[in-house]
Amino acid sequence: MDGDDAHLRETRVDTRVVFRGALLEVRRDTVRLPGGREAGREYIVHPGAVVVVPLLDDGRLVMERQFRYPLGRVLLELPAGKIDAGEGPLATAVRELAEETGYRAREWARAGAMHTAVAYSDECIEIWFARGLSPGEQRLDDGEHLDVVCLDPAELDAMAARGEVTDAKTLVGLMWLQRWRAGAWALPWQPAP
Structure with missing residues (x-):
């Protein structure tokens, strides 16, 4: 999708932090629209995160079950976590996999990145x-608190397919796994750091 996208761009005029928590920051910006009018934008600033697709030698995946307070229920998810200040994404992946599941990996591959909620957050996983x-x-x-399960x-x-898995990062990880196993998408494997 090449081309000039200036006719779509919004320009920040003003920004205000309306909430700063331990993990998230909420901002309210005033922007200038392409036609010259001004509008408001509210969004969440997130430090970034990783999700890990851990593959056992027998082909199963290491997964987690944990209670997610905003939804009020237990979800099945791939291991994941927030990138700490000064920490690289691979270091975060290695740390989170070990902390949450106990597993360590001999090889790692970066598949890509996803933006979880582009309309109201800058979070990139x-x-x-x-x-x-x-x-x-x-x-x-x-x-x-979480349970480790292998599936x-x-x-x-x-x-x-039955709607029992609704976590976006897990669904994207599953899709990437399927595309890689089908030979459609490559993974650049490297030894563990």
Whole structure:
């Protein structure tokens, strides 16, 4: 999609932080629209995150079940977490996989990135694959509670088709896995850091 997109761009005129929390910041900006009028934009500023698609040697995926307070229910998800200040995405992926599941990987591959809610957040989640897994001990954060489960990708796909898996990062990870296994998308594997 090449071409000039100036006719679509909005320009920031003013910005205000309306909330600053431990994880998120909410801003209210005034922007100038392409036609010259001004409008308001409210959005969430997020530090970024990673999601890991952990592949066991037998083909199953290492998954998590955890309660998600905003939805008021337990969700099935791929391991994921926030990028800490000064930390690179691969370091975050390695750390989160070990902390949440106990597993360590021999090889890693960056698949790509996804923007979770482009209309109201700048959050970007990097998608990482991990293989050559060896089990270890979980080191959950204080107040973090989750169950680790291992699922066959076909089972996860069936659950997604029935609407039982609704987490966007997990659905995108599943799609990427299917495209890679079909030979349509490549993964640049590298040894663990």
